[in-house]
Amino acid sequence: MTVVPAPTTSRDDGPGSGHGVAPPPRGAAAGARLLRLLRRPLSLQGLLVGGAVVVVGYLAVVPLGYLIHDTFLSADGRGVSFAAFSRAYGGNSQSGEMLLNSLWFALGSAALALVLGTSLAYIQVRTDTPFKGLFFAASLVPLIVPGILYATSWIFLGDPSSGILNSLVFKPLFGSSPVNIYSVWGMIWVQGLHLAPVAFLLMVAAFRAMDPSLEESAAMSGASRLTVLRRVTVPLLRPAMISGALLMFVQSLESFEVPGLLGLQNGIYVFTSRIYFVLRAYPIDYGAAGAYAIGLLLIAAAGVLFSSWLQRSSRNFQTVTGKAFRPRPVELGRARPFVGAGVILYFLITVVLPVAVLVYASLLKYYAAPSSKTLSQMTFANYRTVWHQPLAFTALKNSLIVGIGAATAVMVLTSIVSWVVLRTRARGRRLLDLLAFTPIVIPGLVLGLALSFVYLRTPLPIYGTLLILLISYCTRYLPYGMRYASSAMAQMSPELEESAAVNGASWFQTFRRVLLPLMSGGILAGWVYILVVSFRELSSTILLYSPGKEVLSVLIWEQFENGQFTTLAALGVCMVVLLFLLVSVAYRFGARFGLQNDSAN
Amino acid sequence: MRQGALPAGLLAGGLLLTACGGSPTTAGTAGSAPDKNPYAAYESLTGQDRTDKLLADAKKEGGTLDLYTSNTDIQDLVDGFEKAYPGIKVQAFRANSETVLQRALQENQANKPQNDVIDTNDLELRALDSQHLLHAYQGSALDGLKDAAKGLGGWTAERFNAFVVGWNTNQVKKGQEPKDFADFADPKWKGKLSVEVGDWDWYASMHTYLTDEKGMSAADVDALFAKIARNVKVTKGHTVQGELLSAGQFAVALSVYSHTVDKAAKKGAPVAWRPAVGPVILRPNGIALMARPRHPAAALLWTDWVLTAGQKVIAESLRIPAAKSVPGFKDPIPPGTTTYALSKSAETDTKKWNAAYDALLRGVPAAG
Numbered sequence: 011m012t013v014v015p016a017p018t019t020s021r022d023d024g025p026g027s028g029h030g031v032a033p034p035p036r037g038a039a040a041g042a043r044l045l046r047l048l049r050r051p052l053s054l055q056g057l058l059v060g061g062a063v064v065v066v067g068y069l070a071v072v073p074l075g076y077l078i079h080d081t082f083l084s085a086d087g088r089g090v091s092f093a094a095f096s097r098a099y100g101g102n103s104q105s106g107e108m109l110l111n112s113l114w115f116a117l118g119s120a121a122l123a124l125v126l127g128t129s130l131a132y133i134q135v136r137t138d139t140p141f142k143g144l145f146f147a148a149s150l151v152p153l154i155v156p157g158i159l160y161a162t163s164w165i166f167l168g169d170p171s172s173g174i175l176n177s178l179v180f181k182p183l184f185g186s187s188p189v190n191i192y193s194v195w196g197m198i199w200v201q202g203l204h205l206a207p208v209a210f211l212l213m214v215a216a217f218r219a220m221d222p223s224l225e226e227s228a229a230m231s232g233a234s235r236l237t238v239l240r241r242v243t244v245p246l247l248r249p250a251m252i253s254g255a256l257l258m259f260v261q262s263l264e265s266f267e268v269p270g271l272l273g274l275q276n277g278i279y280v281f282t283s284r285i286y287f288v289l290r291a292y293p294i295d296y297g298a299a300g301a302y303a304i305g306l307l308l309i310a311a312a313g314v315l316f317s318s319w320l321q322r323s324s325r326n327f328q329t330v331t332g333k334a335f336r337p338r339p340v341e342l343g344r345a346r347p348f349v350g351a352g353v354i355l356y357f358l359i360t361v362v363l364p365v366a367v368l369v370y371a372s373l374l375k376y377y378a379a380p381s382s383k384t385l386s387q388m389t390f391a392n393y394r395t396v397w398h399q400p401l402a403f404t405a406l407k408n409s410l411i412v413g414i415g416a417a418t419a420v421m422v423l424t425s426i427v428s429w430v431v432l433r434t435r436a437r438g439r440r441l442l443d444l445l446a447f448t449p450i451v452i453p454g455l456v457l458g459l460a461l462s463f464v465y466l467r468t469p470l471p472i473y474g475t476l477l478i479l480l481i482s483y484c485t486r487y488l489p490y491g492m493r494y495a496s497s498a499m500a501q502m503s504p505e506l507e508e509s510a511a512v513n514g515a516s517w518f519q520t521f522r523r524v525l526l527p528l529m530s531g532g533i534l535a536g537w538v539y540i541l542v543v544s545f546r547e548l549s550s551t552i553l554l555y556s557p558g559k560e561v562l563s564v565l566i567w568e569q570f571e572n573g574q575f576t577t578l579a580a581l582g583v584c585m586v587v588l589l590f591l592l593v594s595v596a597y598r599f600g601a602r603f604g605l606q607n608d609s610a611n
Numbered sequence: 612m613r614q615g616a617l618p619a620g621l622l623a624g625g626l627l628l629t630a631c632g633g634s635p636t637t638a639g640t641a642g643s644a645p646d647k648n649p650y651a652a653y654e655s656l657t658g659q660d661r662t663d664k665l666l667a668d669a670k671k672e673g674g675t676l677d678l679y680t681s682n683t684d685i686q687d688l689v690d691g692f693e694k695a696y697p698g699i700k701v702q703a704f705r706a707n708s709e710t711v712l713q714r715a716l717q718e719n720q721a722n723k724p725q726n727d728v729i730d731t732n733d734l735e736l737r738a739l740d741s742q743h744l745l746h747a748y749q750g751s752a753l754d755g756l757k758d759a760a761k762g763l764g765g766w767t768a769e770r771f772n773a774f775v776v777g778w779n780t781n782q783v784k785k786g787q788e789p790k791d792f793a794d795f796a797d798p799k800w801k802g803k804l805s806v807e808v809g810d811w812d813w814y815a816s817m818h819t820y821l822t823d824e825k826g827m828s829a830a831d832v833d834a835l836f837a838k839i840a841r842n843v844k845v846t847k848g849h850t851v852q853g854e855l856l857s858a859g860q861f862a863v864a865l866s867v868y869s870h871t872v873d874k875a876a877k878k879g880a881p882v883a884w885r886p887a888v889g890p891v892i893l894r895p896n897g898i899a900l901m902a903r904p905r906h907p908a909a910a911l912l913w914t915d916w917v918l919t920a921g922q923k924v925i926a927e928s929l930r931i932p933a934a935k936s937v938p939g940f941k942d943p944i945p946p947g948t949t950t951y952a953l954s955k956s957a958e959t960d961t962k963k964w965n966a967a968y969d970a971l972l973r974g975v976p977a978a979g
Contacts, residue, residue: 102975162851165860172859270847274808277845279973283808290709290809291965292738376857376880387879400686459713466721474725552710556725557677557702568705572683575854 055517062426063442069485070445073452076460081300094297099305103284109305112281115197115269116262122202123258124251127209130356132243133349135217138339140350144357146597147590149214151361153207153539154589155368156546156566157267159582162575163364164191164200165271166371172379174367192276201268203360205261208490209254211539212497215531216250219501235340249500252317253493260310260450260489281306289455299453306451314447318440365586372580392580401560406588409545409562412476416483417540421533423484424491425526428499433507443492450489454549457482461554474556482550487540494539498532499525538593545589649907650900654749661750662915668908669699676701676909679715680730681708682896684928691924692916699909708732712739715901719744724903727910730769730917733895734812734961740765745899750911752918759952760895760933765902768895769917771931773869773944774813776888777853780881782862789863789888792817796838803862804843807852811961811968813866816892818964820951824890839865840971857882866892869943870929877929889949893931 084091099105134145152160167175168191176187190196224246228238244251266282273280281302288299342349371377373388396402424446430436431443449457461482465473472478506528510520526533548563555564562585569578648654653665669676680703682688689701704726706714712735718725719742729739739745745765753761760768776789782803789795795804814836821832844861846852853871856864857880869891872884898917904910917925922932926940944950970977 102970102977104973104975158848158851162854165855166858169860270808271851274845274847277972277974286808287965287969292709292712292734292961294709294713375878376875377854378858378880455710455713459717462714462717463721466717466723473723552706553714555704557704564705567707568683570848570850571707572850575850578850 080296098298098301118198119201120259123205131213211535420491428496458550458553494536727904766899774892815964890951
């Protein structure tokens with residue numbers, strides 16, 4: 011690290027400093043504040059902080075407890091047993107080989123997504139590139155399209171024999187068909203593009219909160235543009251980059267859509283295909299499923315600990331200080347047309363190609379490669395079918411309620427909890443951080459079973475209502491909220507809070523009027539992410555929803571099960587349009603409340 | 612309380628909660644048969660008397676029916692029923708068969724049954740029946756059903772799904788259609804065949820058919836499947852499989868539903884499954900009354916209707932109805948085709964077949 015932080019305070023209360031030798035005198039200030047808060051349990055602040063910690067802990071513990079219970083319960087139902095692990099990993103399961111496949115796939119996807127997302131965010135926020143409006147679309151559309159449709163679009167594009175890219179582009183132009191989507195590289199490509207928005211949303215927020223004066227000083231001291239980027243810009247963004255990489259890595263380890271659709275065709279099996287097999291049998295071997303999930307949990311836990319170790323000297327990243335700054339765009343000069351062309355290319359590949367395939371498929375009665383025959387037979391019948399679905403509007407309304415509710419609840423909770431994790435020296439804060447990350451590895455069906463188990467036995471009217479879906483989504487997206495909120499918080503210097511406190515602001519006033527506004531970029535990014543992905547959550551939804559309380563993903567599932575691929579494509583196109591509008595409104599709304607809007611540059 | 616102890620305390624509390632709640636998933640029986648038969652008042656009635664009383668009581672119960680189903684064409688049945696009996700509203704929970712099963716089990720374990728009727732696949736119905744959660748249907752509708760649809764325990768078949776070999780007619784020209792299942796072992800099919808990753812029940816049926824009906828040794832059948840497995844591409848989901856078959860991504864799908872192919876062909880897709888490669892595997896999908904319904908009269912009214920007038924609706928969605936004769940229905944399976952019903956061993960040893968199919972696709976020796 012060669013970053014010279016703005017000379018502010020010597021305070022170091024990052025997550026890694028718990029074992030520091032002698033705590034700096036002011037270091038314990040926040041911890042002591044928390045203590046004071048909790049000693050006054052009836053104060054507003056005490057209730058807020060304590061309540062948020064308890065709720066987050068509760069949300070995470072219910073499915074985890076259920077999972078652990080089933081995994082370690084011995085066959086006679088009395089003692090503790092490790093038999094589930096030998097059933098899961100032993101015999102002919104090839105788990106080692108599959109784990110290696112999984113790791114390769116997950117590392118590759120996370121790396122590709124991180125590089126793409128970060129570069130795009132940099133170009134978007136910090137340069138005077140043309141076509142900024144396209145970024146917005148490019149950053150969101152791959153996120154909105156359900157994984158199954160995104161992967162299928164790429165099959166139609168990249169199949170070695172009949173894919174459109176091979177048959178219409180490479181074959182006529184170069185005489186060969188180099189694209190093979192059914193390879194590990196193909197899987198990494200599709201998953202990486204699908205995940206890049208996660209990194210993009212995180213990094214845009216991080217770049218916006220970064221004081222460019224550090225880069226300017228480096229440039230004044232004679233560093234080349236590349237050196238500045240390598241030794242100042244990238245290191246400063248470490249918290250957000252690590253958070254993003256961790257999320258995307260674990261999400262790829264845990265997902266089965268892309269490996270299931272692309273990998274299986276060539277016999278590439280991943281770790282989650284084991285879980286898939288186990289969960290399809292009856293009676294389900296919950297022990298074995300749990301043993302796999304715990305394997306993933308260990309990997310994820312190592313990742314969380316590694317990332318907090320990497321962020322151990324947190325003050326190095328605190329770029330939001332008391333000094334005012336205004337990010338000035340880097341002038342690209344002669345490179346501007348090339349960067350512009352790159353933007354258009356990326357937009358074409360990640361948005362236009364797959365969405366065009368979807369639109370094309372949605373106009374057909376059955377999918378066939380484009381020809382004059384198929385073009386002449388196009389029809390809007392599929393859109394009429396979607397329109398006339400009896401449940402379409404109920405489902406849309408419910409999806410909106412649950413999606414907006416979950417996004418808001420998660421971001422409020424995680425903003426407070428990330429304050430506890432990053433700003434206080436409370437013991438067990440790292441455990442809390444880890445606990446909030448565990449839902450990411452719990453298979454959706456297991457989460458659904460855990461929740462229905464608990465709420466079927468609770469007198470509160472939760473089971474059979476939309477509330478249970480809300481609880482399920484809050485649990486499932488807790489890890490994402492935590493990463494978005496804590497990477498935003500890690501960028502902020504505590505001197506701002508201290509100034510507020512010195513001037514007599516209460517904790518709540520400081521939190522609401524200083525911290526939240528400064529974190530708003532990261533919080534909005536997390537909110538948008540959760541809203542969008544909650545529209546397609548199915549694995550726990552399908553067990554927990556009730557008739558009359560359908561959500562859109564249930565409708566998608568039904569079309570899918572029913573073999574109506576082209577109708578499904580039409581539904582997918584409608585979702586893209588709808589969510590795109592919704593998120594545009596959210597950003598406009600955010601801009602009104604002081605969020606910088608740099609698409610206007 | 613020190614804040615540090617918070618997460619640890621939460622974790623411990625949560626574990627305690629789950630532990631005390633009893634074994635969530637390993638409970639032996641999910642429920643026991645109720646002492647009283649909720650359908651007793653209607654079972655001896657027949658004809659219009661029965662329908663009138665059921666309709667009147669169904670309205671008294673609140674005029675709703677709670678149905679759990681994995682039948683993706685359920686909306687046609689719901690529409691037909693609500694048209695026949697206005698005033699009874701059907702609330703359908705739709706999910707895949709595994710989820711329908713888990714939901715019913717969970718609710719009954721918690722002593723809060725929420726549904727009156729269930730409509731799903733045979734394996735899941737057998738699982739529910741073994742937990743005594745179903746009540747065997749009695750009524751004159753049984754007389755009109757095929758023998759294979761009756762005598763199944765607590766449930767009754769309402770339709771059959773047929774696993775067939777389907778092909779893309781652009782890639783498999785007329786006159787060159789596959790004739791025998793064993794032909795697919797030929798290396799000329801390499802990369803042109805497709806199977807679905809979860810179809811272990813199909814595999815169990817084919818395997819048993821070849822040993823029990825064709826007299827092959829188990830080792831020969833394993834060798835045949837091993838050769839076929841070298842030629843296949845594995846897909847996930849019958850919908851993707853059907854769509855990729857229409858698009859010509861592969862020439863032959865070894866295990867598709869006849870109605871998937873027929874629906875695609877009806878829209879003009881270049882796919883076919885006739886003349887059928889034997890055997891066509893028939894899988895009963897059934898309907899069952901729950902042993903502890905909230906709306907018993909509505910449940911019985913629905914079941915009566917599905918097994919009689921509803922059979923026509925099922926036939927119209929290109930499925931194979933359970934009734935012996937449905938006006939205007941032509942059996943999609945050509946006369947003379949060998950058919951085979953899902954084997955008894957598949958019913959009993961689901962785990963073994965699931966593991967064996969998984970091992971076959973991965974090309975590793977089967978465990979144990």
